[in-house]
Amino acid sequence: MDDLSPGIGQYDDFHTIDWQRDIARDRMRHRYIVKKRTESICDLIRGTHDAWSGWLCVLLVGVAAGAVAGVIDIGTQWMKDLKDGVCPQAFWLNREQCCWSSNDTLYEDYYCAQWYTWPELLGYFRKDAWSFIISYILYVLWSLIFAGLAVLLVRTFAPYACGSGIPEIKTILSGFIIRGYLGKWTLVIKSVGMILAVASGLSLGKEGPLVHVACCIGNIFSYLFPKYGKNEAKKREILSAASAAGVSVAFGAPIGGVLFSLEEVSYYFPLKTLWRSFFCALVAAFILRSINPFGNDHLVMFYVEYTRNWLFVELVPFIILGILGGLVGTIFIKGNIRWCSYRKQSQLGKYPITEVLVIACITAIISFPNTYTRMNTSDLIKLLFSQCGVADVSLLCDYNRNFTNVNSRIEIAEAGPGVHKSLGLLTLALIFKLCITIFTFGIKVPTGLFIPSLVMGAIMGRMVGIGMEQLAYHYPHLWVFQGACSTGENCLSPGLYAMVGAAACLGGVTRMTVSLVVIMFELTGSVKYIVPLMAAVMASKWVGDAFGRRGIYDAHINLNGYPFLDSKEEYTYTALATDIMTPRRNEGPLCVITQDSMTVDSIENVLKSTDHNGFPVVVSQESQYLVGFVLRKDLTLALGNAKKTQEGVVGESYVLFTSHLPQPVSGPTAVKLRKILDMAPITITDQTPVETVIDMFYDYLELLQRRMFCGTSNNLAMKIQNLCYLTKIRKLYLKKLVNNYCRFLMVDDLYMWILQLWSSTFL
């Protein structure tokens, strides 16, 4: 069926795939199956299986992604409570579950008698400074242990498991091959490492890495179906669906996941993939909901229910939040990229374990005293998003209210000392989170930055929201609030501001738009606030773009020099092909091979003296009409073979690319090489704009040559380092047009020939 010889259709590591060929191969395969389907029952079954295998594969991927995400959620929940204490009766329960079994409903924040904090476990039951110090020390210790374990696992077993993985997945989906990046070891280590890293309290989230994990699952399952496993282009359809499932389980946002896959990561996204991605995301979300790792029935992570509509005037603070989000995003991206490139260039990169431990230590030491940083980041986001109830006694809800019963209307009220205190703590938390996340994103443990970005934005938003609320309380008759706040009812929810701020900040960091707004919907379950969210996200994107067009993922792709051709980027070169090609118009002749007047020796000389990947074959030196294009590798092989196997072939033998022999048949046996000639190479004139040339390259370009790498070692860690040195490789593909005296650009299957032939020799 697949009439390609083994090895063909396989790509080397760090090479770019040929979309056209792979898709054509799949079509051939499909045609074969369709044709055969009528022949026998067995073939019919095989054909039907083939038709459904795409759906089956995404179903499996969805189920597995949901299950893995459930396990990770449960594991994270348990481990992060371990920093606080343990359930001696049943150590495998986390604090919440431990307290469920106690039937002790009168606990605050899920503390109960069954749960032993570390001081208590050490026999110290008083709540004084010593207890605090013991908790503190153990908190830091556990953080260090978890972080150390995570980095050790990553270093030892799967170096690819570090980071968020999204930049690499974008690159892979754009057609690059990184062997092992989506392998089973990466899957296992990333899952475990993620639990440890999140539990260690580092400023990172597990949402980005979950996308990587889901893609690993997609990759592994694709091998069950040769249609996908053996065809890199088709495999990317499964990977697109898997990345949608990843976001889906990360946020419980299936539609957001599909849009994320579409907007952010995918490169080749036919409509069929859209449907499959949707299905995959949905199955994953459904499975996760069935596992129910949080013990509540909400698929929605930060479910909020605001009772009021937003006012038109509130658009102003929302847009301000958007601008702030864009600024924070820019600061974060610039800071993080600067730190990462410093790490790359300096000695620091050689001590990843130390780096992780130092950062974990600093994070733990600074986090513990501030309740808002000590608590789990997701819980903090939930708290910031929430609306203050009347009977709420937490710091953030300490308003001077005169309420009579708990069912009374929640009126707008003056902020009490608790709110002021929490504002201070939140400011500290914001500064700390921003600084530490810059240093954290990029260390050698699984790190995601959705949650850190969201929390920064939520803090900002909540603060602005409280400000607006107090403004409305103190000046209820201001014209802007008219008709809304004068009745004394709760006319502004600081929680809504937190939500908008979170979206703005995440937008500033990642530069997502549509998918982000949809994720925020699904995250909070509120469709009503589409306009505020959208206004903030657009403002954030515009502000961010003003300072630099790249989101954090694109910035990291650029930093690591992955060969990602960004389809969003616009080229503004004004050059024509004639300006960049070599030899230039009057720079001497093109290096060509003639169809019937060169000997084996002369061709071998040409091969030796140049390093082009291929040569145009022309009628004769005087009459340079294009006959075809021949590849260096084919030519070398064919000449070698001929010398070995064909009798009478010597250095003086003529090499013929014609189908007829030249008239005076004399001399030694000629070598006929017409069969290796590509008789329809793509040609372009030298007046073609460089942009068009680049466009034509998109599909065909074999971007990276093995020789660009420092080594070909199989050691994974080595490869990563090699990858890291490949900075600015993106710019190379333009240089490749210019350097190496090359007018011939090897592309995988079709050969592009910048046609100077006609113009420079005849004009």
Next chain:
Amino acid sequence: MDDLSPGIGQYDDFHTIDWQRDIARDRMRHRYIVKKRTESICDLIRGTHDAWSGWLCVLLVGVAAGAVAGVIDIGTQWMKDLKDGVCPQAFWLNREQCCWSSNDTLYEDYYCAQWYTWPELLGYFRKDAWSFIISYILYVLWSLIFAGLAVLLVRTFAPYACGSGIPEIKTILSGFIIRGYLGKWTLVIKSVGMILAVASGLSLGKEGPLVHVACCIGNIFSYLFPKYGKNEAKKREILSAASAAGVSVAFGAPIGGVLFSLEEVSYYFPLKTLWRSFFCALVAAFILRSINPFGNDHLVMFYVEYTRNWLFVELVPFIILGILGGLVGTIFIKGNIRWCSYRKQSQLGKYPITEVLVIACITAIISFPNTYTRMNTSDLIKLLFSQCGVADVSLLCDYNRNFTNVNSRIEIAEAGPGVHKSLGLLTLALIFKLCITIFTFGIKVPTGLFIPSLVMGAIMGRMVGIGMEQLAYHYPHLWVFQGACSTGENCLSPGLYAMVGAAACLGGVTRMTVSLVVIMFELTGSVKYIVPLMAAVMASKWVGDAFGRRGIYDAHINLNGYPFLDSKEEYTYTALATDIMTPRRNEGPLCVITQDSMTVDSIENVLKSTDHNGFPVVVSQESQYLVGFVLRKDLTLALGNAKKTQEGVVGESYVLFTSHLPQPVSGPTAVKLRKILDMAPITITDQTPVETVIDMFYDYLELLQRRMFCGTSNNLAMKIQNLCYLTKIRKLYLKKLVNNYCRFLMVDDLYMWILQLWSSTFL
């Protein structure tokens, strides 16, 4: 700046645009502006204006679309109440508004003393059979008047304003030119006609036509910005955004609109367009909300709030609903297409006004007696989606409840006689709607089918829902309901089933998936039911696809023979280029022009004896090496010019495509035509699969030649008819490869040459 001569870049009516060239032109323009920006303040301002003009344009489009939609909503509301009666105090008020002013809060269904029904207005105040008959007659009369007005307006002023417009917009967005289809007359007449058609009570909706209206607005505004107005490819970015705005205002679903634009209508959808579409959709929705045509603050059209989660076992009826939806969709599509093609072929097509009047008459006569069909379709959907309150006294909520107060829990209850009666009425309504919509969609008034599809599905869903509910009531201890319905609480909402059914049915008709689910969310405000909706929509799509892959829009495109290359369609041709090209391998020589050995006369002979659009230029008849490709139109023009303007050019003059003169310089003056030669035509070998050939055509093919049309009249009505005769034109593009002895396929700017030259003559 634009260095193209006038006329270049303009396309004829019913021609296909050249995406590549238009995009390249825009790049050139952009480059020019960027370069000039540094020169002076004025240029800087111009550059900035240019950079923002895309956003500004979609902003204006959004505002206008929102405003127009608001006007249409208000107009529709007023007109459809006119069938019932009038507000004598202020005739411009609709019933609801009329009753507001009365302060008479004790009305049921918005009837009050201020509102006069027609019998009352005629002085007949009793409620008896005569009153019913008068109402009936006036209802039918008004229907006929409205429908007649609508069709007259459409026929007289804007024949393009008929139908839903979505198939044509898909075609236009795929790169086809239909002049006037998006013009101002179409806009005005479609808006007015839509109000009349909806008010007439025909089984149609205004949602589809709103997309057309929004696209008209987009088209009109694009002319304010030369960047878009003068570049057909760029204009389509604005149109994509406008179609998103159309759906956004139709359903109050901005995100759904963007996805609809992406999934259903658009062809070329870069990411920048995604953001702009989002922005445009949002602005439009916001403006519509500010106009507040319905008088309630909900942006959400059918806001529902179900109190319960769905059960796992309910997935079974949901999937059954999906299957039913797929079947109904298939029946509808097949029936409608059959009726439309009958209309096209028979005499019926000549009497559009009669047809509309007959259908309006039948619709009105059958609708009036049945409350569910008499009421406005949107209201019916809202009713079907809603949950029965305890104190609800409508037919559909007539349960045998033993409730004590209105705040008591809504328990599951036995259906009363009212429910049974309403089930009967709903069955009749379903059958009627299905039949009449088949005949209605395609008549010469603006017709949308979102609402009719939704209502069919909602009826089906509600019926299944009531069935499930009664099952759960009578057998509460069935294992499938265990733990949910045994407590007697309201464990199943028939309204949810109605929602799922509506989605399934709309999915079956249009084959939308992701966008449909998102629209349903935004329509109902409930994110919780993603899994049921999705399951039903996928089931519906699969069932529908099993009976025919085309949704209603694609079916209509196919029926009308629009040149739409469906990127979703898969080609399963097994042929190679060699199988379809002519002349075949051994069928005699290719028709070529030699570079320096043909005279003016001999070339003119070639032009006369063939009708290829272009010819390959080769070295000589014996040595057929490709020099370039020359277009028939260029060749004709150049030869004519040479004979007129150049002295000494006669029939025996040689025509030279070389840059040097042939050695024996004798005879009359030669004509040098090297400048019209394309020296880098795209060539493919005869071993190329036909699919690849088709792929290469996608971008380049000038699909329709003027001569394929029956006439070139400027009369719009005539053009529509011409369009209608062009059935099966899609298949022509493959035939074009084969017929006409043509191996040369004219494409706009680049020329494709099926390269038989090398292989057939030399192998």
